[in-house]
Structures are given as C-alpha cells and as structure tokens.
Amino acid sequence: MEEGCMINSHFLGISLFMRCLRMLVRILVLLYLAGAPALAQTLCQPNASNGYKVRISIKTALGNQAYEWNENEMFLFRATMAFAMRRYYKTETYNVDNIIMCNQTLRVSFWFVVTSPENSTMLIPNADVEKAVSMSRHRINNAFLLTDRTLEFLGIHPTLAAPVNPDTPPWLIVFGVVIGAVFAGIIALLVSSLLQKRRKEKGMMEDGQDEEDRQMKGVENDNVLDGIYNRGFTDDDRFTKL
C-alpha cells in the first residue's frame, strides 16, 4: 500500500510541473503576442535617435488634384521605404513589416523607424537610412507625385543639383556677336569716309587739271576756238560812250 502512494505522489509532481510549464508557456505566448506591438511601439517614438520625421504637404503640391491621406497611402509609404532599403543594401530581405510608423498627425506628419530584417528588435542606424533615402529620393517623390519640398524628411537635406558649367559662359557668346558687329560697323564707316574723301580730292584735282588744260590750249593754239573766252581782252570802247 505504501509503494502505491509513493508512485501516485511522483505522478502528481510531474503533472503539476507540466501544468506549470504549460501555463508559463501560455503566459509567455500571451505576453509575446500582447507585447510585440508594444515592443514595436517602444522602437518607434517621436524624437527617437534612429527615426526620422516625415512631413507631407499634398494640397500645396497638387492643389485641386490632391488625394486623401489614408491607410493605403501609409502602406505605399512603407513599401516605398522597403524598396529604398533593398536598393541601398542590394538585398531582397527588406519587407513592409520592417518599416514601423507612429505618431501620425492631421498635418500629415509621422515618425518612422526601420528594423533589421534579421532581428526585428534592432533598428537600422540613422546614417544608413539617410543614405538609402537620398539614393532613392527621386523615386520616393514620384511615387507620391510630390517634390523635395512637399515630401520632407526632416534632417535629410535634399541633394542639390550639381551646377551645370558650360564650356563657354553664354554671355561671352552674345558679347562676341555684338562686338563683332560693332567692329564691322566701325571699319565699314571709316573705309567709306576714306573713300569719300579720296573721291572728293580726285574730283577737285581733275577739275583743276581741266581748267589748266583749257587755258594751255587757248594760249598754244591760236586757231583752236574752244578756249575760254576772256572778256578782259575785248574791245569795249565801241560800247561805252563817255
């Protein structure tokens, strides 16, 4: 009889232990299920060291054609961020679940953090997120029909376009054209002045030569009658009666 009691108490101990273990596991599972989002919540906090605030101004960008910001848009945002992370790390491990958002306001602004696909409690540091966003900024903007100004990642400065330096500055080209025209004008006017002056001088010289020739003709050839009639030699006495 005493042996049966001992075996019974042994079995009782083991079943108690198993019951305790099951309860523990149940509690742990419950805790885990309840605490997972809470854990995620603690990961994403406003002013978190590894998160970024995003501010979206749809009405400013699109005016009448503005769309409404709802859960679907949030989903698109998470998908776009996952895409940016994939592109940066060149892996295919990132998923929508890795992007956690919180603190959404009516402004439309919210905070987000990125968790590592291997360890969901580990956050990707700020610097890497910034580089990923900068790399795919253009694609992110276009997904939402927004610009750098209307889809702001506070803390990530939009990369400034590198200045386009043409080989010759455009103003030099216009300057060249104008000064070429001016030089041409000056030369044309000066040359025409010179030609005019030379023509005038030649004309005067020729006139002078003509006169001389005529006079010479008159003196040399007494018989030639196309000299200038010189009134000084006429006999006026016939006409003046004193």
Add this chain to the structure above:
Amino acid sequence: MSIYLLIEDSYHQVKRWHHRYQWVKACQPATMRFPKLPNPGLDDRIPSHQELERMEKEEAGDRPKWDNKTQYMLTCVGFCVGLGNVWRFPYLCQSHGGGAFMIPFLILLVLEGIPLLHLEFAIGQRLRSGSVGVWTAINPYLTGVGIASLFVSFLVGMYYNTIIAWVMWYFFNSFQNPLPWSQCPVNANLTGLVSECARSSPVDYFWYRDTLNTSTSIGDSGGLQWWMVLCLLCAWLLLYVCCLRGIETTGKAVYVTSTLPYVVLTIFLIRGLTLKGSLDGIKFLFTPDLNELMNPSTWLDAGAQVFYSFSLAFGGLISFSSYNSVHNNCEQDAVIISFINGFTSVYAATVIYSIIGFRATERFDDCLEGNILALLNTFNLPEGNITEGNYAESLQNLNGTFPEIIQSLDLKTCDLQTFLSQGVEGTGLAFIVFTEAITKMPVSPLWSILFFIMLFCLGLSTMFGSIEGTVVPLQDLNIFPKRWPKEAITGIVCLVSFIIALIFAQSSGNYWLALFDSFAGSIPLLVIAFCEMIAVVYIYGIDRFNKDIEFMIGHKPNLFWQVTWRFVSPLIVLVIFVFYFVTKVSSNVTYIAWNPSSEDFPTLEVLEYPAWIYVIIFILAGVPSLVVPGTALFKLVQRRCSDKNVYGAEVDTVSAKVQMYTTEMS
C-alpha cells in the same frame, strides 16, 4: 577804349530818352530798354541777320545739317529722356506724396524747364555754334562757361557710359534660362548655397558679387574685373560707331534709340497690368498726400529733377540746335520737347510701379505663406486650416492659448505697404528690384532682354548729347589741328574716356561712380545754367535776343518768356544751387558699402569718405565751376599783357602807310 565807351554811352542815353518818350505815348513795356552790361564789339563777333539769310540761301557747306526735322526732334528727345526718367522720377514721386508731387513738378517744368530749353535752342540756332563758340561770341570773357560745359559733359559721359556697360552685362546674361540671378549658386562641396547669397538674396548676390565683385570700401581698389573691362570696351566702341561722323551717324541711330524705349514701356505696361498686385503699385504711386507740398524739400527735389532731366547746361542742346535752319521754330520745339519729357517721366513711373506693385504683392504672399507654414508645422494642423483670409484671427487664437510657442517661432510681420515703400532709386531699382520682379514673371529671359534693351537705348541716346558736348567745344577751342578729321577727334575722346573710366571697372568702381554722380553732375550744372541765363539776358541783351527770335520765328516772344527769362528761372536755379551747396557742405559726406562681414548684413554699411577723397570732390565739382571766373581772369590778364606790348608801338593806320608810300615815290 574809354572814348568808345563814352560815345556808346551817350548813344544809349539818346535812345533811352527816345524810348521813354515812346513809352509815355504808347505805354508798351516791351519797348523799354532792359538794363544790360556793356558788351563792345558784339556785332563783329556774331553773324548779322543779313549774313544769316545769305548763309541760309547759299547753304555754306562746312557745317553739318539735319536730314529732316524728325531727326532733330528725336535726337533732342533722346538726349533729354534718359535713365533718370525711369529710375529717379518714380522714386521721387512715391516718396514725396505720390500724385501730389505732380503739382510742383509741372509748375517747375513750366517755369524753369521750358524757358531754359527755349533759351538754349534759340541761342544755338542764332549764333550757329557749339557751346564754346556761342559764349565766346557773346563775350570772350565768357569762354569759361563753354569750357565748364565741356568738362561736365566729359565727366558725366564717363560715368554714364559705365552704367551702360553694366546694362550690357545684364543684357548679355539674359540669354539663358533660368536667369543667373534667379537662384543662389551652390557652394564648393555641394552641401548648401553660398553663404553670402543665402544671407542676402540671389539678385543682391548677382549684382554685388558676380557683376561688380565689390570691395568693402572705396579705398580698397581690388584690381580690374576683366568681364567689366570687356563690357566697358563694348560700350565705348558701340558709342564710337554711332558718333563716328557726328550727326550724320547719330541722326540715323536715334530712329531706333529714341523710339524703342516707348515701345518697350508700352509692352511692359500691358504685361504689368495683367499681373497680380500691379494696380496696388500704381495706386500707391499716385495716392496724393497734399501735406508734402508744405515740405520745402519736395519743391527742391522737383526743381532739381526738372533741371537735370532736361540735360541743360551740357552744351549738347546748343550744338544740336545750331545745325538747324535759321528760321526753325525753336519756341514750338522747346514746348513740345518739354512736354514729351514730362509725359515720359509720368508714363515710365506708371510702368515701373505696376511692376513694383507686383513684386511687393509677391513678397507679401511669400511672407504670409512662410508664416502660415510655420504655424501649420508647429501645431500639426491640417493643410488649408489657416489661409490668408483667416490668418489674423487664427494667429490671435493660437497666441491666446500658446503664447510662448508663438514667441519662439519669431514670425515676420507682413505688411504690403512696407513692401511697396521699399522703393529704391538708381541702380538699385534697375539691377535689384526690377530684376527680381522679372524672375517671377513667366518667360523671364524675354522680359529681361526687353528691359535691358530699353535701358541701353535710353542711356545711349543721352550719350550722343554728351559726346557732342565734348567734341564740338574741343574743335572750337582748336585743341587739335584743324585738318584732323572728326572721326579722329571722336576716337581720341572715346579712347581717353575709356581709359579713365577703367576706375569704374575696379572692385570699388561702384563707389567711385556714386561719387561722380553726386558731385560731377550736380553743382557745376547749376552754376553753368545760372551763368548762361545771366549771359543771355544781361550781357548779350534780352532786347537783342528778342529781336533775334522775332527774326528767326516771325514773332516776338510773349510776356511769359520775358518774365521767366529775366527773373523767374534764374531765381529758381539760384535757390536750388544755394540749398544744394549748403546741404552738401554742411552734411557729413558718407557713402554706403556692401560688406558681408558687417553686423547688419545685408543692410548696406554707412561709411565716411577718407580724407583724400575731398581732393577728388574738389576736382569734380570745384574745377568746372571755377573755370568760369578762372577763364575770365585769364583772358583779362592776357589782354592786359598784350596791351602793354602794343603800348608805344607803331600806329598801324592807312594814312601812315600812304605817307610812307608817297615819301618813297618822291
């Protein structure tokens, strides 16, 4: 000499008695002799009426002539209408009570501008010579007035053409989209905008850094800026090609340079009126504040503006008028040109302020938008919650509930009137305010090109008069040998001016230009104008002048001209001169400088001129003014010296010669 004076004196006395008798009978004030100073030998120095008629018929070939009346009118209009009509008058109008400023402006236009203009036209047409020739003919001791005009034309021409070089630089840079002054350049490591630009504005940066590369004070010369030297070269070469043969070439050029500004102004008016806020600007400009009429500085500024706007005392107008035919109606010309000038000032002011109204409204909208965005972001309110309409009350509500946060935001006060009254004048208006307004218009490069072509034409047509006022006196004074062609003299003038104007191509060039503008183009002109009126009325003789005008245009000038020429206009010019002189001398002479490391940057720093600048100021303002009495003194000394030499020498008369001949023969 004294016997001659006695004879002339008694002759005048007899005439006086005769006229007094006639006056008693007829009671006509015009026949009373107006007192004048003795002026012997006047008839020998000027062509008589008969000679003028003869010259008119024979068309003595040497002197250039206008191809037609239109060329003459366009040249005069171009000379009078200049950059001052666009960027000085609107500022004065707006700062002296808007529409009320028109009253002193129009009154002084009629009492001061028109009589002086008529006087210069008539004397040029009558005596058929440039400024030196005219004043020397009236009396050799007055040559100084002509020489002073020469100096002033030369100095003003130098700095005016530099402004044209700046306009050309902006014109060359307008052929790109986006315009270079619409955005700040990126700094060296592409992390942000250049600090100097980010703290001020893209237009300020482009003007002070890219264009002028300005230094921090006038003493710091900073070397020549090669791009400015190129633009200056281009400006002087272009001027040379237009003035090469005197009015032969300028007469053709003015068909474009005098008419294009009006076309562009009209285009800008139409464009401006379609922009938001332009009517606010025009309303602001013309809203009358009659209290300003009590302020003497309003009248002074109006008088000075009328005087400088007419480009009087440069000698250019006298020259242009001397190429006319003798019977040209100069009275009508003077009235027409005066009214065109006044009308252009008002028209340009309307256009400018419609664009300034647009710019002020844009700035106001930007300011308000910035504030609204700050509020939305801080309080995370949805977009569209706060608009321009409910901004004031929303701000009040928020201030009531969260005053500390509102304080920390440091919101700017946005007031449209403040933005409108940020009216600027001078180069600031053209190169900063207007260029900013242009960047906000669609198709900016087109408007920029049009605007700078307009400024270029306005400036170039004024330069024609300046060059005329420099070259013709040089020819009259026989500084260069007579056989040198006009092309060479014009070329030398342009070359020398270009070399000296390289001062303005330095880093400190802007400060030098402001110095020239304040001193070379202000006091000497007033002195010359006053001397001109005294010379014509009292030395040439207003009665003789009246007869000349009667000979030229067919009727005597009426009572209005008599009163203004004899008393009103000289008095106005004297008053303006005295006030100008007193204010300039009594006030501390300062200038404003662009200094990125100053505390109030981007506000311009007020600096005092260094001591050696006063020498330059004396050269600019004092030398031309003192040349007038100086030359008179020089001529007096010259005559005394030559008298002493002749004193006791052989008497060279006909009788003496005949005697010698007969003695020889016998």
